[in-house]
Amino acid sequence: MKKSLKFLALAFVAFLMVACGAKKQDTQPLLIGMEAGYPPYNWTQSTNANGAVPIKDSKEFANGYDVQIARKIGEKLGREVQVVKTEWDGLLPAVQSDKIDMIIAGMSPTAERAKEIDFSESYYDSRFVMVVRKDSPYAQAKTLEDFAGAKVSGQQGTLHYDLLKQLKDAQVEQAQDSFPVLRVALEAGKLDAYISEYPEAVSAAAANPLFTYVELNPSFQVAPEDRKVSIGVKKGSPLMSQINEAIAEITDQQRKDFMDQAIKNQPAADGQEETSTEAAATEDYNFFARTWEIATQNWRQYLAGTGMTLWVSLTGTLIGLLIGLAVGIIRTIPKSKSQIHNGVLKVANLLLNAYIAIFRGTPMIVQAMIFYYGTDLLWGWKLTPMSAAFLVVSINTGAYIAEVVRGGIYAIDKGQFEAARAIGMNHWQTMKEVVMPQVFRTILPSVGNEFVINVKDTSVLNVISVSELYFTTKTIAGNNFRYFETFFVTAVIYFILTFTITSLLRAIEKRIDGRPSDQLAAGNQQQVAVLKEEA
Numbered sequence: 001m002k003k004s005l006k007f008l009a010l011a012f013v014a015f016l017m018v019a020c021g022a023k024k025q026d027t028q029p030l031l032i033g034m035e036a037g038y039p040p041y042n043w044t045q046s047t048n049a050n051g052a053v054p055i056k057d058s059k060e061f062a063n064g065y066d067v068q069i070a071r072k073i074g075e076k077l078g079r080e081v082q083v084v085k086t087e088w089d090g091l092l093p094a095v096q097s098d099k100i101d102m103i104i105a106g107m108s109p110t111a112e113r114a115k116e117i118d119f120s121e122s123y124y125d126s127r128f129v130m131v132v133r134k135d136s137p138y139a140q141a142k143t144l145e146d147f148a149g150a151k152v153s154g155q156q157g158t159l160h161y162d163l164l165k166q167l168k169d170a171q172v173e174q175a176q177d178s179f180p181v182l183r184v185a186l187e188a189g190k191l192d193a194y195i196s197e198y199p200e201a202v203s204a205a206a207a208n209p210l211f212t213y214v215e216l217n218p219s220f221q222v223a224p225e226d227r228k229v230s231i232g233v234k235k236g237s238p239l240m241s242q243i244n245e246a247i248a249e250i251t252d253q254q255r256k257d258f259m260d261q262a263i264k265n266q267p268a269a270d271g272q273e274e275t276s277t278e279a280a281a282t283e284d285y286n287f288f289a290r291t292w293e294i295a296t297q298n299w300r301q302y303l304a305g306t307g308m309t310l311w312v313s314l315t316g317t318l319i320g321l322l323i324g325l326a327v328g329i330i331r332t333i334p335k336s337k338s339q340i341h342n343g344v345l346k347v348a349n350l351l352l353n354a355y356i357a358i359f360r361g362t363p364m365i366v367q368a369m370i371f372y373y374g375t376d377l378l379w380g381w382k383l384t385p386m387s388a389a390f391l392v393v394s395i396n397t398g399a400y401i402a403e404v405v406r407g408g409i410y411a412i413d414k415g416q417f418e419a420a421r422a423i424g425m426n427h428w429q430t431m432k433e434v435v436m437p438q439v440f441r442t443i444l445p446s447v448g449n450e451f452v453i454n455v456k457d458t459s460v461l462n463v464i465s466v467s468e469l470y471f472t473t474k475t476i477a478g479n480n481f482r483y484f485e486t487f488f489v490t491a492v493i494y495f496i497l498t499f500t501i502t503s504l505l506r507a508i509e510k511r512i513d514g515r516p517s518d519q520l521a522a523g524n525q526q527q528v529a530v531l532k533e534e535a
Contacts, residue, residue: 040262076246093373103232122228267479305472320397328405359399448505
């Protein structure tokens with residue numbers, strides 16, 4: 001009887017655990033991938049006003065037409081919606097590697113993309129237009145031929161850019177990675193026009209008095225499926241049927257209302273934000289006053305981005321220093337009479353040489369994509385964006401510092417190695433007591449230089465959803481449409497960071513030059529020399 005009761009009790013506990021586990025699984029947040037910087041489809045804001053949803057691992061919120069569609073799907077699935085803020089190029093690998101559940105980012109289901117992921121039914125039908133400056137001769141364009149000689153561009157990796165080939169004799173410039181960059185180029189006169197969808201064009205014209213858009217007749221020749229905007233999911237995703245059911249339940253009037261509200265609620269849509277170019281023509285324009293205004297209004301975002309940049313770059317540099325020291329020491333181990341020792345050493349050197357060659361020979365942005373997305377696809381490693389960022393920066397830095405350490409070790413006089421061996425020191429003791437105190441002072445400037453480089457190079461980590469300073473700046477600029485002042489603030493922050501780091505490192509170098517540790521290193525050299533003579 002007691003055994004039966006125990007069995008029933010255990011079965012009941014197991015049932016509760018399974019039930020709770022199932023409930024927990026069902027209530028996991030629905031992760032939606034988007035740029036959160038493409039109004040009116042999606043943008044970033046500081047509060048949850050107007051139905052915004054939280055951005056994962058952030059204190060910010062996302063809103064826009066795409067977000068409202070995502071909320072409808074979340075209601076259908078009974079799951080809370082969270083946005084994973086990612087650069088456009090990172091969206092497809094993110095959904096393929098299960099970093100997100102779906103892409104809702106104004107994406108067209110082109111044939112090329114459909115080979116990689118599955119697409120839902122359309123939740124919006126696109127109209128393609130050209131965004132131009134009002135004072136441009138192309139503002140009067142009516143046909144595709146009217147853009148002959150114009151400098152045009154579009155967003156990289158999208159159908160938009162491919163459609164530019166239909167503009168007769170137009171000068172197609174390099175594709176840009178985002179619409180904020182396209183708007184900057186247009187405002188600065190680097191472009192005569194860029195191709196866009198109708199909602200984005202309306203958004204740009206409403207926010208920037210210098211812009212307008214033209215609809216061409218006949219317009220671009222586009223396949224019916226390429227006019228559609230759909231939701232992307234992983235191949236074979238079980239969510240597809242429920243997503244299509246949710247889309248079918250959204251009426252045409254609701255979709256129109258969502259877009260109208262998105263255009264109305266988008267940042268700077270009230271027309272009160274005056275652009276730099278137009279404001280510069282007025283007497284009351286004050287560049288520094290407007291720059292200060294942006295800095296004070298967005299200081300929390302700037303501070304968060306700066307903190308993330310410093311945290312990743314500092315941690316990565318310190319771990320990279322440890323890796324570099326270990327690799328550098330191993331690569332300088334001398335051969336011995338033991339064949340086994342020499343064989344192991346040869347294999348180790350081959351592997352370490354390959355590590356250094358690979359990580360010094362490939363860009364950090366490529367390494368970030370491989371570590372974050374590739375390892376999940378190949379081996380199922382569920383790295384978080386931050387763990388992938390620390391891993392990439394650390395290993396990348398270690399490869400560079402390893403060569404610096406090796407050079408520093410070989411710069412030490414060979415007589416000191418010989419003297420250390422003469423008194424019975426092994427390789428590790430020689431490194432610890434004699435060589436490394438001298439090497440550290442020699443390599444300190446190079447290590448500091450790597451730190452400064454990492455502060456700037458972490459800007460590439462936005463492809464794996466790390467909201468560092470540069471990605472944060474793009475979001476701010478995409479919201480206020482005042483690019484020059486916004487990026488000027490960022491330039492000042494980067495300069496302050498690098499100047500401060502460089503100054504601190506120089507102070508440390510001077511301190512080391514006068515510290516007893518240097519005298520101790522010199523004493524070690526003298527002691528080794530004396531022992532060498534005695535030996």
